[in-house]
Amino acid sequence: METNPTALLLDLAAQAQRVSDRKALHDLLSRGHRAWCEGVADVQAGVDRETTSLSEAEFAERCALRARRGSRG
Numbered sequence: 001m002e003t004n005p006t007a008l009l010l011d012l013a014a015q016a017q018r019v020s021d022r023k024a025l026h027d028l029l030s031r032g033h034r035a036w037c038e039g040v041a042d043v044q045a046g047v048d049r050e051t052t053s054l055s056e057a058e059f060a061e062r063c064a065l066r067a068r069r070g071s072r073g
Contacts, residue, residue, distance in 0.1 A: 005039030008032075 002008040012032045019025055051059055 005035045005042060008035040009039070 002011055009032055012028050012035065016025060016028050019028065051062070054062065
């Protein structure tokens, strides 16, 4: 079984395209929800690891930099 949440979500989406049975779709959705939550938890843990040692000023600077990068689209 896939352990990477992103890869698992993509795999589940591909499977869902070939399934019409309501129960099977529900099962895929349930598995996808768990994978999504796991992915969010991984991101949160990564952010925590990266920012734990930062001062408030360093943290604010990093957030501002990320916001500018994100606004460029």
